[in-house]
Amino acid sequence: MKMEQQLRSEQISVRLLIFMFVIILSVLLIAIPQIVHSYQEYVKLHRSLVDIQNLRIFAETSNKISRERAPSNKAMAGSAEELPIRIKELQEYRISVNQQIDLTVRTLQQAGFPALAEQVDVQLRKDLDFGRKQVDAYIATPKQERKAIAMDQAIRNMFRAWDSCRAILQQLIIDSKRKNSEVTDYASIVLILADLRDQAGRVASNIMAPLSFAEPIPEYNKIRSLQTQEQVKYLWRLMDTIQPENLKTPKYLELHDQVKHRFIDQGLPIVNQLIEQSENNQPYALQANQVTDAMVDKFTSIVDLQSYLLEMHSLEAQRQMQSAQRQFFLILLISILLLTVAFFTMVYTRKKLFEPLIQAQYMIEELSQIYERDHVDTVALQNKETHNLADAIHKLKAMLKQRDILEFQLKNIANTDSLSGVSNRLGLEAYLKNALAKPNQFQKLSLVIVDIDNFKSVNDQYGHILGDLVIVEIAQCLKVNISQSDLIVRFGGDEFLILIAHSERNWIMQIAESILADVSRLRIDLPASSEKLKVSVSIGVATGADNWEDLFNQADESLFKAKAQGRNKVVG
Numbered sequence: 001m002k003m004e005q006q007l008r009s010e011q012i013s014v015r016l017l018i019f020m021f022v023i024i025l026s027v028l029l030i031a032i033p034q035i036v037h038s039y040q041e042y043v044k045l046h047r048s049l050v051d052i053q054n055l056r057i058f059a060e061t062s063n064k065i066s067r068e069r070a071p072s073n074k075a076m077a078g079s080a081e082e083l084p085i086r087i088k089e090l091q092e093y094r095i096s097v098n099q100q101i102d103l104t105v106r107t108l109q110q111a112g113f114p115a116l117a118e119q120v121d122v123q124l125r126k127d128l129d130f131g132r133k134q135v136d137a138y139i140a141t142p143k144q145e146r147k148a149i150a151m152d153q154a155i156r157n158m159f160r161a162w163d164s165c166r167a168i169l170q171q172l173i174i175d176s177k178r179k180n181s182e183v184t185d186y187a188s189i190v191l192i193l194a195d196l197r198d199q200a201g202r203v204a205s206n207i208m209a210p211l212s213f214a215e216p217i218p219e220y221n222k223i224r225s226l227q228t229q230e231q232v233k234y235l236w237r238l239m240d241t242i243q244p245e246n247l248k249t250p251k252y253l254e255l256h257d258q259v260k261h262r263f264i265d266q267g268l269p270i271v272n273q274l275i276e277q278s279e280n281n282q283p284y285a286l287q288a289n290q291v292t293d294a295m296v297d298k299f300t301s302i303v304d305l306q307s308y309l310l311e312m313h314s315l316e317a318q319r320q321m322q323s324a325q326r327q328f329f330l331i332l333l334i335s336i337l338l339l340t341v342a343f344f345t346m347v348y349t350r351k352k353l354f355e356p357l358i359q360a361q362y363m364i365e366e367l368s369q370i371y372e373r374d375h376v377d378t379v380a381l382q383n384k385e386t387h388n389l390a391d392a393i394h395k396l397k398a399m400l401k402q403r404d405i406l407e408f409q410l411k412n413i414a415n416t417d418s419l420s421g422v423s424n425r426l427g428l429e430a431y432l433k434n435a436l437a438k439p440n441q442f443q444k445l446s447l448v449i450v451d452i453d454n455f456k457s458v459n460d461q462y463g464h465i466l467g468d469l470v471i472v473e474i475a476q477c478l479k480v481n482i483s484q485s486d487l488i489v490r491f492g493g494d495e496f497l498i499l500i501a502h503s504e505r506n507w508i509m510q511i512a513e514s515i516l517a518d519v520s521r522l523r524i525d526l527p528a529s530s531e532k533l534k535v536s537v538s539i540g541v542a543t544g545a546d547n548w549e550d551l552f553n554q555a556d557e558s559l560f561k562a563k564a565q566g567r568n569k570v571v572g
Contacts, residue, residue: 024342031335038328045321051176052314054111055190058172059310061104061120062165063303064097065128066198069158069205070296072135076151077212077288080143087139094132101125113175119168127164127476131157152209152221159205160480162198167421169194188242193306195484196235200263200302202228203271204295210278212288217278220510225275227483229268236264247312255305267298419468420475422488422496431487431499432548446508446543447555448498450478450515453536453567455494462526462533469524470535477518481511503544505572512539512570520568538562541572 071093075086101120108117134154138146173187206225210217217225240256248256270291277284286294415427423431435441452458452474459467471490478488478496489497500508516539523532540559545551562569 020342020345024339027335027338027342031331031338034331035328035335038324038331042321042324042328045317045324049314049317049321050111051187052310052317054107054113054172054176055187056310056314057100057104057107058169059190059194059306061097061100062162062169062194063197063306064100065162065165066201067296068093068097069155069201070292072132072158073155073205073208073292074289076135076138076154077208077292082289083139090135097128101128108172113172116168116172116175119171124161124164124168128161131159131161134158146213148209148213148215151212155205155208156480159202160476163476163479166194166198189239189309190306192235192239192242193302193309196232196239197302197306199228199232199235200267200298201295203232203268204291207271207274207278208288208291211274211284211291214284216281217275219507220514222275222278223507224483225271227485229271231484232268233264236260249312251308252305252312255301255308258301259305262301263298267295270294417490420471420490422475422478422490424490427487428489428491428497428499431489435548442547442551443544444501444503445545445551446500446503446505446541447551448500448508448512448515449491449540449555449559450474450496450498451538451540451559451563452494453538453563458533458535466524466527466533470533473522473524474519474535474537477515477522481514481518505541505543508541508543509570509572512541512572515539516568516570536568538567539570539572541570543572 068090071086071090075083075090078086101124105117105121108114108120131154134157138150138154141150170191173191176187203225206221206228207217210221236259243252270286274284274286274291415423415430417424435445452470455467455470458470471494475488475490475496478498482488482498482500485501487497487499489499491497498511500511502508516537519535519537522535524535526533538559540555540557540562542551542554542558545554558571562571565571
């Protein structure tokens with residue numbers, strides 16, 4: 001009987017040891033995923049903070065490049081007496097812009113965006129230097145030889161530098177979203193405010209040239225300025241719409257009201273008054289540099305709002321990261337303590353409890369009771385695991401939602417030609433699908449077909465690398481001459497389509513002529529040669545039609561006529 005009792009006691013001891021081992025294993029199974037998850041959450045939030053800091057630096061770069069137009073315009077419009085001071089101010093500001101670009105390059109390299117850092121260091125600097133050379137060339141021109149059209153061209157070339165910066169900023173946001181879905185919460189507002197700041201500056205810059213010469217504002221400049229005003233108002237409404245209500249703090253509302261009061265209510269009327277005075281053949285109330293000083297002061301409110309939003313998101317990201325860090329260390333500490341307690345409990349139970357149980361029969365009943373209590377604890381542990389599973393499912397749903405957002409963004413990327421940065425045929429199809437849903441839409445639509453002259457001979461003679469460069473440069477010319485609401489499509493290897501939601505023929509022809517002139521001024525470096533490659537395009541224009549097929553056929557027929565007339569022509 002004693003042997004039987006001993007055997008039973010040993011069996012119970014083994015079972016209880018197994019049970020304790022199961023508890024330890026359960027703690028591990030619960031603790032490890034929690035530790036991994038909390039660490040991943042900390043890494044993600046740390047990435048968010050880094051991304052915000054990257055965007056803050058890039059937003060500052062964007063604003064500086066946009067603001068450089070102010071001292072540039074003042075230097076070009078200044079009198080002979082003011083010129084040395086204006087040139088000095090411009091040179092000093094250019095130094096600060098260059099320093100900001102250097103900082104941006106270093107930041108992007110450290111943050112793991114070497115390709116974007118190279119784009120900033122090479123392409124952005126190239127476009128900015130090109131615009132600066134145009135400004136310097138105009139300033140160096142004798143006063144009596146200056147013309148408003150040359151000044152306006154120099155101003156538009158400075159637009160090109162910011163457009164390049166904006167494209168890189170957008171790519172930074174896209175790349176950041178791929179690494180961290182949390183960027184979605186604030187990146188869109190950063191981009192909108194960057195656009196708003198630049199478009200606000202263009203409102204006055206579009207009329208600066210004729211204003212400097214006290215000439216009537218040409219219709220093309222007037223339309224550009226008014227279009228830019230509408231774009232500013234749209235961006236203003238859009239920003240306020242997408243800003244979450246819970247983030248509209250008293251400080252945000254204060255800065256928001258400042259932008260509306262100082263720029264929307266006070267700044268835009270200044271430009272509109274000048275346009276009205278031009279239309280009525282009245283002398284201008286303000287000189288060019290006076291307009292620049294007045295408008296630049298209004299822009300600071302936009303920059304202040306952008307800085308506040310970035311600072312607010314940065315502080316929130318820092319708070320969340322610190323919270324996640326504390327949670328990670330807490331979970332790690334609790335897990336270590338639970339494992340330590342479970343292990344020493346098992347050892348202690350083995351030596352101090354199980355062995356004495358073997359010596360005494362009455363301890364078997366008590367051991368059984370302990371087992372029953374432990375069994376209840378096991379059920380409670382299972383319930384805890386069930387609760388964690390529900391949390392995991394909830395988090396999985398959130399991740400799937402973020403994936404859907406990313407898929408939507410990638411779809412937009414798929415509609416873009418990777419070489420030129422304009423839309424591709426997929427983007428055209430989406431545009432036409434939307435147009436078909438609106439009655440008489442094609443009656444209000446204009447189509448411009450731009451075909452590169454003798455492009456095949458360029459590829460055959462100089463290679464496809466130079467051919468690709470020609471494509472990129474011409475695409476930039478197209479972007480400079482149209483508004484952001486219009487659509488540029490790379491339709492073929494050497495052919496572009498421009499769809500403009502306007503059917504006024506004279507205006508469309510002006511745009512086409514401007515494109516033709518800009519392209520004719522291109523000079524592309526030939527490899528291993530001091531010579532420059534000149535390129536030209538043939539342009540066909542069509543305005544208004546019953547359907548897409550008729551509109552395209554009209555533009556294509558005009559293009560055929562342009563080529564038949566010897567190329568480098570606009571026919572419409």
